[in-house]
Amino acid sequence: xxxxxxxxxxxxxxxxxxxxxxxxxxxxxxxxxxxxxxxxxxxxxxxxxxxxxxxxxxxxxxxxxxxxxxxxxxxxxxxxxxxxxxxxxxxxxxxxxxxxxxxxxxxxxxxxxxxxx
Amino acid sequence: xxxxxxxxxxxxxxxxxxxxxxxxxxxxxxxxxxxxxxxxxxxxxxxxxxxxxxxxxxxxxxxxxxxxxxxxxxxxxxxxxxxxxxxxxxxxxxxxxxxxxxxxxxxxxxxxx
Numbered sequence: 682x683x684x685x686x687x688x689x690x691x692x693x694x695x696x697x698x699x700x701x702x703x704x705x706x707x708x709x710x711x712x713x714x715x716x717x718x719x720x721x722x723x724x725x726x727x728x729x730x731x732x733x734x735x736x737x738x739x740x741x742x743x744x745x746x747x748x749x750x751x752x753x754x755x756x757x758x759x760x761x762x763x764x765x766x767x768x769x770x771x772x773x774x775x776x777x778x779x780x781x782x783x784x785x786x787x788x789x790x791x792x793x794x795x796x797x798x
Numbered sequence: 799x800x801x802x803x804x805x806x807x808x809x810x811x812x813x814x815x816x817x818x819x820x821x822x823x824x825x826x827x828x829x830x831x832x833x834x835x836x837x838x839x840x841x842x843x844x845x846x847x848x849x850x851x852x853x854x855x856x857x858x859x860x861x862x863x864x865x866x867x868x869x870x871x872x873x874x875x876x877x878x879x880x881x882x883x884x885x886x887x888x889x890x891x892x893x894x895x896x897x898x899x900x901x902x903x904x905x906x907x908x909x910x911x
Contacts, residue, residue, distance in 0.1 A: 685841070723802075723888060724888065725901075729898060773842075785830055785832070785847060786847070787842070787844070787899065790841050792840075
């Protein structure tokens with residue numbers, strides 16, 4: 682089984698619908714992230730969480746919300762989806778990072794492709 | 799603010815040829831630098847990282863990268879490319895915030911038989 686699992690892997694929805702993307706991990710990491718990938722733009726950080734009670738906005742959080750239900754679970758919601766939220770979404774986990782004495786490596790899920798019509 | 803530039807959107811090389819993917823960063827202090835690879839339909843996987851010490855770092859799959867402070871660069875190299883190396887490659891920098899990576903826009907590598 683994958684260390685970081687995202688569901689669904691693919692989703693097509695309509696403008697205005699509420700969508701939830703779920704992420705679960707077995708790495709035992711406290712830190713979890715949601716990124717969005719668009720062609721030519723690389724990965725941009727939407728939200729990140731350092732532990733269950735710590736949630737922070739990334740660079741493109743507008744139109745998104747998150748929930749950290751447990752150490753292992755981090756969900757991303759689009760309350761009212763719009764077409765420019767069509768993208769590939771990645772969940773990732775990490776230890777505290779190089780500056781925090783960790784390895785700095787991010788572990789990614791396989792991605793959730795979302796299409797908003 | 800830190801940033802990462804990957805000037806090449808696409809690169810095509812022949813199988814067996816050498817490869818160099820460029821990465822330039824902007825950051826005031828010594829950065830932590832990473833290269834990730836994304837195979838089709840997959841998430842990203844760490845190839846290698848630099849945080850201190852020897853400026854030439856070795857990674858998985860035969861890749862290496864060299865940190866050049868004077869040029870603010872961290873270019874990825876491989877002496878002989880295999881068809882399975884076809885993928886998208888991302889350079890990333892972690893700054894003193896220690897909470898996130900900033901990714902470049904990626905370079906897609908195509909390998910000719």
